[in-house]
Amino acid sequence: MIAPSLLGLDRSELARICGELGEPPYRAGQLAAWLYRRGARDVAGMTDLPAAFRERLAAAWQVGRSRVAADQRAADGTRKLLLELADRARVETVLLPYDERVSLCISSQTGCAVGCTFCATGSLGAGRNLSAGELTDQLLTAPEVAGERVSNVVFMGMGEPLLNLEAVIAAIRLWRDEVAFSPRHVTISTVGIPARIGELAAAELPVTLAVSLHAGDDELRASLVPTTRWSVAQVVAAARGYQQRTGRRVTYEVVLLRGVNDEPSHAFALAHRLKRGEHVNLIPYNPVPRAPYERPEPARVAAFRRVLEARGLTVTQRQTRGDDIAGACGQLRAGLAEAASRPAPSPAGREPG
Ligand code: SF4
Numbered sequence: 001m002i003a004p005s006l007l008g009l010d011r012s013e014l015a016r017i018c019g020e021l022g023e024p025p026y027r028a029g030q031l032a033a034w035l036y037r038r039g040a041r042d043v044a045g046m047t048d049l050p051a052a053f054r055e056r057l058a059a060a061w062q063v064g065r066s067r068v069a070a071d072q073r074a075a076d077g078t079r080k081l082l083l084e085l086a087d088r089a090r091v092e093t094v095l096l097p098y099d100e101r102v103s104l105c106i107s108s109q110t111g112c113a114v115g116c117t118f119c120a121t122g123s124l125g126a127g128r129n130l131s132a133g134e135l136t137d138q139l140l141t142a143p144e145v146a147g148e149r150v151s152n153v154v155f156m157g158m159g160e161p162l163l164n165l166e167a168v169i170a171a172i173r174l175w176r177d178e179v180a181f182s183p184r185h186v187t188i189s190t191v192g193i194p195a196r197i198g199e200l201a202a203a204e205l206p207v208t209l210a211v212s213l214h215a216g217d218d219e220l221r222a223s224l225v226p227t228t229r230w231s232v233a234q235v236v237a238a239a240r241g242y243q244q245r246t247g248r249r250v251t252y253e254v255v256l257l258r259g260v261n262d263e264p265s266h267a268f269a270l271a272h273r274l275k276r277g278e279h280v281n282l283i284p285y286n287p288v289p290r291a292p293y294e295r296p297e298p299a300r301v302a303a304f305r306r307v308l309e310a311r312g313l314t315v316t317q318r319q320t321r322g323d324d325i326a327g328a329c330g331q332l333r334a335g336l337a338e339a340a341s342r343p344a345p346s347p348a349g350r351e352p353g
Contacts, residue, residue: 005064
């Protein structure tokens with residue numbers, strides 16, 4: 001049986017454990033420092049704790065750090081880690097260095113039940129939720145491995161974070177309280193589950209919300225995000241509610257697939273759903289072998305953008321990153337899984353959503 005993990009527990013939970021093991025409450029502060037700031041990987045290494053306490057603690061608990069199972073670097077500096085968790089499940093976490101900051105794209109689940117047709121993680125099927133500790137492990141492990149300070153975190157890796165909302169909220173609170181990592185530097189990317197967007201707003205964490213729309217037309221969107229039960233209007237209404245309640249700007253994301261959702265008519269349909277001043281981020285699809293989609297040429301992307309801008313929308317465009325290391329989230333794990341099961345590996349990976 002796998003021992004439960006200390007990583008992910010907050011100060012009060014650590015104090016309770018210390019109390020159960022006959023230690024004073026201040027030990028919780030020492031434990032938290034080892035777990036969240038001093039990079040402890042095992043209880044034995046927490047050298048300022050009494051040896052007898054360490055023994056009792058290690059008999060029932062483990063720290064809960066992952067093992068780096070693969071580490072790929074792209075020519076543009078993108079670094080993708082495949083982390084093996086205590087139960088041998090594997091998730092990706094990706095460091096994206098920009099000129100003045102380093103973004104960390106983290107996974108919230110070991111697969112994804114949403115099943116977006118252009119996504120490598122979706123092709124893996126549903127996985128389990130990651131715990132607050134496993135989310136925190138990604139925030140700690142990536143900078144340790146890369147020697148880089150992370151300036152912002154995006155929940156844009158494997159999984160739909162709003163399907164694992166309890167752990168996501170617990171992790172963000174823990175980062176704020178123990179790692180001194182502000183929720184203001186966290187973005188949650190979702191396909192848009194209206195009730196969960198409301199719950200996230202109620203958590204009163206100033207995180208940025210990114211909603212993957214991909215199309216303004218319900219039918220086209222449903223063909224790309226087949227499990228969605230909500231109309232574009234319902235998703236946009238929930239996103240606006242989030243913005244109103246939190247004061248945080250919402251970004252609407254569109255993965256552009258050549259000939260599928262990148263025509264000017266698609267841009268008009270999208271613009272029709274949004275209001276002047278709202279923000280759209282365009283993501284030209286990151287193509288991979290055997291995938292049924294292609295990246296649009298820059299001229300098509302520019303034409304799409306012009307339509308949106310003419311309607312008063314604020315438009316940004318995400319650069320595709322890490323093309324030479326299967327840059328879209330889920331591709332590394334999908335690729336390794338496929339390599340293990342087939343003689344000729346070729347991941348059917350897609351874009352993060
Ligand atoms: S794009 Fe996101 S929500 Fe869609 S299948 Fe992939 S991980 Fe899940």
